[in-house]
Amino acid sequence: MxxxxxxxxxxxxxxxxxxxxxxxxxxxxxxxxxxxxxxxxxxxxxxxxxxxxxxxxxxxxxxxxxxxxxxxxxxxxxxxxxxxxxxxxxxxxxxxxxxxxxxxxxxxxxxxxxxxxxxxxxxxxxxxxxxxxxxxxxxxxxxxxxxxxxxxxxxxxxxDLYKVGVNLDGGVYAAFLGYAAIGLAAGYGIDMAPYLNDRGKALFAELEQHCTIQAVAKYALTRSETLTADGKPLTDLLNNNPQLKAVVDEQLMGxxxxxxxxxxxxxxxxxxxxxxxxxxxxxxxxxxxxxxxxxxxxxxxxxxxxxxxxxxxxxxxxxxxxxxxxxxxxxxx
Structure with a gap:
């Protein structure tokens, strides 16, 4: 330690x-x-x-x-x-x-x-x-x-997390998009619950317990619009919500x-x-x-x-x- x-x-x-x-x-x-x-x-x-x-x-x-x-x-x-x-x-x-x-x-x-x-x-x-x-x-x-x-x-x-997220959504490694949303929210003290529907809240809670191989297998091909309260992709939320967009922009490298x-x-x-x-x-x-x-x-x-x-x-x-x-x-x- x-x-x-x-x-x-x-x-x-x-x-x-x-x-x-x-x-x-x-x-x-x-x-x-x-x-x-x-x-x-x-x-x-x-x-x-x-x-x-x-x-x-x-x-x-x-x-x-x-x-x-x-x-x-x-x-x-x-x-x-x-x-x-x-x-x-x-x-x-x-x-x-x-x-x-x-x-x-x-x-x-x-x-x-x-x-x-x-x-x-x-x-x-x-x-x-x-x-x-x-x-x-x-x-x-x-x-x-x-x-x-x-x-x-x-x-x-x-x-560029936004471009990576667009690529991940609905793909084999869709779990990584969930990891990113959870990890960024944790780092900036943001409550993601208001942006998620019941399925999204349950899935995010499960993701916090799963390691990579298990999560990839379980959540492959998941589309993030099935998890959000407004039915739009998580990447839209990360790009259009001013607070979340600012967080994503801070991670840009180069x-x-x-x-x-x-x-x-x-x-x-x-x-x-x-x-x-x-x-x-x-x-x-x-x-x-x-x-x-x-x-x-x-x-x-x-x-x-x-x-x-x-x-x-x-x-x-x-x-x-x-x-x-x-x-x-x-x-x-």
Missing amino acids: YKTTDRDGTPIAVTGTVITPRGPWMGLGERPIVGYAPGTQGLGDHCAPSQQMAMGSEYEGPFIEGLLMRGYGIAITDYEGLGTPGVHTYVNRVVSGRAVLDSIRAAQRLPEAGLPDNGPVAIAGYSQGGGAAAAAAEIAPDYAPELKLKGVAASAIPA RVKPRVPVLVTHTVLDDVIPIAVGRKVVKDWCGLGANVKFETNLSPTHVGGAIAAYPTVFGWLEARFAGVPALGNCWAQ
Whole structure:
């Protein structure tokens, strides 16, 4: 358990996991730490990555194992509200970025971990984790300037929640739209009940208990207009209600320049986060003068895109920790 801050800057406790390889670090300098931002886990406390790893059911285990095989220390946040009081503030930009950065700080200060307290660090994440990693890249200079951040690998970034929500509604991953509505409302103290019909209230209550795989299977193809009080899609509500629209707009990424190299990967065939959303945040960062490398692949589906990106991300992180200059490709965007 470690301290971070919520959206308003109030100190809060979150949990996470720190893993140190048994073998000695064979690379240059001190052993690096990678702050790993997990992808969508669910909203129930039992869905927290720390809980999933303890049970052997964490679906991102293969990527984490790949980081360990390369000798990195790893700090994995559970985010706000997963395993700690309150509802998980899913896809809340600032809160997620702070949780990732503070997980690295906590790992540096954890005696049992045996990790350097001032060594090189990097951040990686995919999907929800890609958003948290991207947020950390944007806020790091002001929030955690002391970290020796070498780079951020943010993949399949949900940089524009409205466009992602439109894509999710009625699809296989419709549950993620519900997660987003619940998480944003929790982060901003908004009561969603007046906007939902009886079915919507019941479904939202159920979603707060379900982990990703169960929720995806149970609520696939659900159309959000069947859940709202006015019979209109949730995305219409998020775009037209001034209070909710302001909340969604605050999550938009690409308006703050990352000051470290960033790798963005995305499959052209992503069925969760449209490739256009990934391209847009890259173009926005490039327009601000950031050092960005954008790598696409043709692996089918959102899940396939994550697996296809593993070698690219591993190689890119190795180069950052080896001190190799990061060559972006903004010229090609």
